[in-house]
Amino acid sequence: MNSNLCRFVFCLFFAVLSFSVSAESQRVSAEVVGSCVFARPDDVVLDFGGLTPGQGDRKVVGEVSFSCSKGTHYKVELDNGRYFNQGLGQGRKMASIKGDDYLPYNLQSSLSSGTGAGEAVLIPLKLSASVRGADYLAIKAGNYSDWVVLKINP
Secondary structure: OOOHHHHHHHHHHHHHOOOOOOOOOOOOOOOOOOEEEEEOOOOOOOOOOOOOOOOOOOOEEEEEEEOOOOOEEEEEEOOOOHHHHHHOOOOEEEEOOOOOOEEEEEEOOOEEEEEEOOOOOOEEEEEEEOOHHHHOOOOOOOOEEEOEEEEEEE
């Protein structure tokens, strides 16, 4: 009986060895997409306040911060505003509430492009706007405004 048991164990051992283990490698992947986001979604307001004809040129500065994924190249873009082609000549203009008079202005950004250092690293962006004193000498009194879209494109 001992020999039968030995033969059974011997056969069982080789039967187990004859089954092969199948292994296959699996690829795990991900794509990290470069992105840029503003630190606060609030609008930046550049307000010249009251402009009295004869006071000369005025300039105001505002700031907004954003961050970009590490190594992401970005480009800063300002559109032309709502009233670019209105009134005399081309250029950014603020319109009166009635839309019948325009005040030209210049708008500039402190950055045009760069590379992000990561979402935790804020990048300050200054926007400066100016009006020439000569441009508001002969326009109607009232409130003037424009909307410009600021984009950070990765």
